[in-house]
Amino acid sequence: MSFLNDVLSPVESLSSRDVTILVVGIVVVLSLPGVWRTLRHVVTIVHEGGHAFIALAAGRQLSGIRLHSDTSGLTVSRGRPRGFGMIMTAAAGYTAPALVGLLGAWLVSLGYTLAWVWGFVAVLVVMLMKIRNWFGAWVLLATGGIIGVIMWFGPTTIHVWAGTALAILLLVGSMRAVVELGRSRSRGARTTDADMLARITVLPAVVWVAGFFLVTGACTAGGVWLLLG
Numbered sequence: 111m112s113f114l115n116d117v118l119s120p121v122e123s124l125s126s127r128d129v130t131i132l133v134v135g136i137v138v139v140l141s142l143p144g145v146w147r148t149l150r151h152v153v154t155i156v157h158e159g160g161h162a163f164i165a166l167a168a169g170r171q172l173s174g175i176r177l178h179s180d181t182s183g184l185t186v187s188r189g190r191p192r193g194f195g196m197i198m199t200a201a202a203g204y205t206a207p208a209l210v211g212l213l214g215a216w217l218v219s220l221g222y223t224l225a226w227v228w229g230f231v232a233v234l235v236v237m238l239m240k241i242r243n244w245f246g247a248w249v250l251l252a253t254g255g256i257i258g259v260i261m262w263f264g265p266t267t268i269h270v271w272a273g274t275a276l277a278i279l280l281l282v283g284s285m286r287a288v289v290e291l292g293r294s295r296s297r298g299a300r301t302t303d304a305d306m307l308a309r310i311t312v313l314p315a316v317v318w319v320a321g322f323f324l325v326t327g328a329c330t331a332g333g334v335w336l337l338l339g
Contacts, residue, residue, distance in 0.1 A: 116224060117224045117225050117228050118222070118224075118225055119224070120220065120221030120222055121221050121223055121224065121266055121269065121270055122221065122270070123218055123219060123221060123223070123270065123274070123337070123339065124270055124271065124274055124337070126338045126339060128271075129274065129334070129337045129338050129339075130338070132271070132274055132275055132278060133278055133282075133334055133337075136275065136278050136279055136282055137282055140279075140282055140283060140286060146286065147181060149279060149283065150181040150283065150286075150287070151177070151181055151249050151253070152253060152276075152279060152280070152283070153207045153279075153280065153283040153284060153287055154177060154181050154182065154183045155177065155183075155234070155237070155249065155250065155253065156206050156207040156210050156280060157183060157203045157204065157206055157207055157287070158175050158176075158177065158183040158184070158185045158203065158237075159175075159206060159233065159237055160202040160203050160205065160206020160207070160209075160210075161175075161185035161187075161199055161200075161202050161203045161206075162175055162185050162187070162237070162240060163202070163206075164198050164199045164202040165185070165187035165189070165195075165199045166187075167198075168189070168194070168195030168196075168198055168199055169189065169195060170187040170188060170189035170190075170195060170196075170199060171187060171188040171189060172185075172186075172187050172240060173186040173187060173188060173242075174186055174240055174241070174242035175237060175240045175241050175242065175246065176241070176242050176243045176246050177241070177243070177245060177246035177249050177250070178243075178245065178246075179245055183246075185203075187199060191310070192310045196310060197307065197310060197311060200303050200306050200307050200310070201303070201307060201318070201321075203303050204284070204287060204288055204291065204303060204322040204325075204326070205284075205322060205325045205326065207280045207281075207283060207284035207287065207326075208280065208281060208284035208285070208325060208326040208329035208330060208333075209325075209329060210230075210280055211277050211278070211279070211280030211281035211283075211284060211329060211330070211333055212277075212281065212329040212332055212333045212336075213226075214226045214230070214273070214276060214277035214280065214333075215277040215278075215281065215332075215333035215334070215336045215337050216333075216336055218270075218273050218274050218277055218336075218337060219336040219337055219339060223269055223270050223273035223274070224261070224269060224273070226273050226276075226277070227257060227261055227269070227272065227273045227276060228261065230257070230276065231254050231257055231258055231261075234250050234253060234254040235254065237250060238250050238251070257272070257276070260272050274337060277333060277337070278333070278334070278337070281326075281329060281330040281333045281334070282330060284326040284329070284330070285323070285326045285327060285330055287326075288319065288322045288323045288326050289323075291303075291304060291319055291322065292319050292323075295315065295316075295319065300315075302315070303318075304316075304318040304319045304322070
């Protein structure tokens with residue numbers, strides 16, 4: 111009960127100056143290829159989690175989730191190959207990290223940083239039950255373990271910095287992932303979520319890529335605005 115009270119108790123958020131430093135720092139860090147390749151796994155986790163959540167919400171049967179060492183992923187669900195449910199499921203991947211990041215930024219801005227981060231860890235535990243490859247399980251365990259250790263043993267100040275950084279990582283990372291989507295399509299890739307959406311709707315893939323960028327950009331701007339207070 112004491113743990114639950116601590117999680118649900120509001121804490122002081124970072125100052126606007128500290129948030130600005132964190133945003134700039136994360137943008138710079140994510141511009142480094144090696145660091146981005148590692149941290150992109152966190153974005154991929156939420157990407158595939160978005161596919162899975164919407165698939166279940168749309169009444170589809172979730173078969174499993176895979177996370178790969180090249181930072182790609184695959185979520186398989188069964189149901190109608192077309193229709194609104196399938197469209198929402200396919201569109202959920204690239205928008206999920208930005209929307210979750212926006213939710214995190216909102217909770218952090220209200221002081222509920224611990225609830226945000228421990229809730230994120232809880233989702234990783236739920237996803238673990240649907241993972242269908244060893245690397246995916248390892249990524250979830252490593253991510254949840256690192257975050258859990260920081261939150262369990264770290265002081266409140268570290269909790270606030272970590273929770274804010276997680277939200278910003280998802281926001282900024284979601285935009286970079288969409289940029290990479292556009293680049294991969296320009297190099298000839300035609301098996302992306304945008305191409306799947308183009309096959310089951312009247313809109314071409316480039317319109318879906320643009321839509322993803324608009325959503326992630328809007329969420330990022332909104333999330334940073336919330337964090338700046």
